[in-house]
Amino acid sequence: MDEILILADKVKNTLILGESHFREFKTALEGRPENKKPRLVKSICADIVEALVSFANADGGEVLIGVEDDATISGIPHNEADIQTMLNAVSSHVYQNQKLPLSAASKLTIDGKTILFFSVNKGTTMIYQLPDGRCVRRKDKATVPASLYQIQFERQEVISREYDSHFVDGASVTDLDLKLLMGIADQYIKGLSVERYLQQIGLAEYDLNGLRLRRAAMLLFASDCDRWHPRSQVRFLRVNGDTLEAGEKYNVISDDSINGNIFELVFKAWEHIKSFLAYKTEFGIHSRFEQKYIYPESAVREAILNAIVHRDYSSSNAIEIYFFSNRMEIKSPGALLSTLTVNNLYQLEGSHESRNPLIARVLRENQLMRELGEGMKRIFSLMHEQDLAKPELYSNRLWFRLTLFNKSE
Numbered sequence: 430m431d432e433i434l435i436l437a438d439k440v441k442n443t444l445i446l447g448e449s450h451f452r453e454f455k456t457a458l459e460g461r462p463e464n465k466k467p468r469l470v471k472s473i474c475a476d477i478v479e480a481l482v483s484f485a486n487a488d489g490g491e492v493l494i495g496v497e498d499d500a501t502i503s504g505i506p507h508n509e510a511d512i513q514t515m516l517n518a519v520s521s522h523v524y525q526n527q528k529l530p531l532s533a534a535s536k537l538t539i540d541g542k543t544i545l546f547f548s549v550n551k552g553t554t555m556i557y558q559l560p561d562g563r564c565v566r567r568k569d570k571a572t573v574p575a576s577l578y579q580i581q582f583e584r585q586e587v588i589s590r591e592y593d594s595h596f597v598d599g600a601s602v603t604d605l606d607l608k609l610l611m612g613i614a615d616q617y618i619k620g621l622s623v624e625r626y627l628q629q630i631g632l633a634e635y636d637l638n639g640l641r642l643r644r645a646a647m648l649l650f651a652s653d654c655d656r657w658h659p660r661s662q663v664r665f666l667r668v669n670g671d672t673l674e675a676g677e678k679y680n681v682i683s684d685d686s687i688n689g690n691i692f693e694l695v696f697k698a699w700e701h702i703k704s705f706l707a708y709k710t711e712f713g714i715h716s717r718f719e720q721k722y723i724y725p726e727s728a729v730r731e732a733i734l735n736a737i738v739h740r741d742y743s744s745s746n747a748i749e750i751y752f753f754s755n756r757m758e759i760k761s762p763g764a765l766l767s768t769l770t771v772n773n774l775y776q777l778e779g780s781h782e783s784r785n786p787l788i789a790r791v792l793r794e795n796q797l798m799r800e801l802g803e804g805m806k807r808i809f810s811l812m813h814e815q816d817l818a819k820p821e822l823y824s825n826r827l828w829f830r831l832t833l834f835n836k837s838e
Contacts, residue, residue: 437537439622440546440627442618443491444500444539450490450569451790453480454496457505465503469820474518479565480505481519481529481549482557487567488786489530489551489631496543504542512536515545524558526542551786553590588761592743593645593785595633597657600642602627604657605650609692614797630794645787647690648742654690662688662747663737665705671674671755686747691737691788695797698733705752723835724757728811732831735804736761738792739784739829746828756834765824774803774822808833 448454455476458465476683477492483489486617494515495505505512519534520526556577558564566575577687602623614626624640632646647657651738665687669680687697706722706729722729736748741763751758765771768782783789808831812820819835 436533436535436546437539438625439629440493440537440539440544442621443493443546444496444502445618447500448498448570450793451490452566453484453490453492453572454498454500455480455492455494455509456497456503457495458503461652467506467511470514473515474522477515477545477547478522479516479559480754481531481547482523482559483567483572485529485549485552485557485563486564487551488783489549490567491533491549492547493544493549495542502540502542502544505544510646512543512545524562526559527555527557527628529557550594551590551783565608570689574771576662578665589741589743589784590766592741593643593648593787595644595646596641597647600647600657602640602642604642604652605646606652606690608693610650613791630791637826643787644742645785646793648785649691649788649791651690654693655688659688660745660747661690661694661742662686663694663701663733664747664749665701665752666749667752668754673751673753691792694737695734695792697824698737699730702729702733702750705750705757724817724833725811725815728808728833729757731804731808731811732759732833734792734798735808735831738789738798741784755836756832758830760828761832762828764826765829771824774805777798777809778788 443452446452449507455473455778457468457473458710459468460466461640470699473494480490481497484492491708495503497503498613505515507515516534516536516812519531521527521644530552531548532550532551533546535546537544537546556564558577564575564577565572567573605623607623610623614621614623617626617630621629624633627640627642627646632649633640635641644657648654651657663686665683665685666681667683669682673682674680685701687694687701688699706724733750736759740748740761744762744764748762749760751760761788765774766782766784789798797802808820812818812833813833818836821830821832822831823830
């Protein structure tokens with residue numbers, strides 16, 4: 430049981446990691462540096478609930494009270510009654526007694542100072558509001574206003590949104606790629622064990638029966654992913670011409686696929702796809718002719734990564750990539766979430782919603798993903814820079830498709 434990550438250790442690790450899309454620090458003091466005094470309890474309670482509501486409406490997260498923005502522990506100088514009021518704010522200061530999906534609300538002593546730690550999961554069954562009815566959500570390091578309508582959930586999304594957070598019966602750490610996982614854990618926080626890393630990042634929890642792994646852990650790190658998700662797969666289909674035919678005229682001339690956990694798919698997909706991408710010859714900056722891909726390499730990589738991260742893993746279908754004579758189409762299982770529209774994405778304003786928040790968090794904190802919501806903006810920009818036609822986006826109730834053209838407009 431030495432690998433159980435006790436709450437105090439988790440909080441210390443959170444302080445090391447600093448504020449982010451998933452973490453918020455709030456002071457319990459106010460005033461000039463030389464004359465600090467306790468903040469009003471009602472103000473602290475408002476901060477607690479606003480942060481937790483914003484996290485629940487985004488991708489989940491953690492709030493520490495008694496900690497400065499730079500992670501300095503300043504503590505909570507209030508009396509026990511006031512501290513209990515702060516802890517109770519998670520139920521007394523939300524809209525019409527909504528119940529936040531909390532995983533922790535605790536008082537701790539760190540380095541001799543009192544702090545409060547709150548952790549909330551991503552909401553999957555409702556949209557959370559502040560006492561006055563306002564709706565907010567987390568975006569990078571800020572809490573921003575949000576439209577209740579904008580983040581309404583469609584009932585059919587609930588299963589796909591919850592999929593990566595469910596526990597997997599019978600799975601253990603020995604089912605994971607330990608070499609990969611040890612490297613990632615050590616890079617996250619030096620010396621952090623695999624078991625503690627999985628708990629710190631939210632991919633596992635200890636109970637009376639030992640360490641329980643979530644589906645996201647298996648999708649990300651399983652050494653034999655087919656055992657846990659047989660369609661964690663990318664298919665590559667080459668089409669003869671610019672239209673997909675059926676029946677006797679079926680014109681797919683090759684159909685290959687790769688399988689594996691998400692980290693394997695991210696790297697293997699690009700290695701496999703290179704053989705499908707035609708080259709063109711350009712006069713380069715070094716005054717010589719250079720071979721370049723017809724599609725911008727970084728745009729293709731970003732498109733594949735988006736498909737792998739945001740697909741609906743509750744679906745038994747694979748990601749499919751079609752290569753036509755004039756374009757490539759990346760088709761991923763799962764429609765756009767109800768909080769997004771194709772028009773939102775075309776506006777290139779960084780619209781973002783994680784169907785798989787645990788998966789997105791791991792890849793982002795391992796720097797495989799850019800700022801949340803920035804992938805589509807980057808794809809459009811790279812295509813424009815290479816004087817290629819604007820990408821085309823399409824979504825129906827079953828899948829989402831991104832099309833990249835190899836011709837200019």
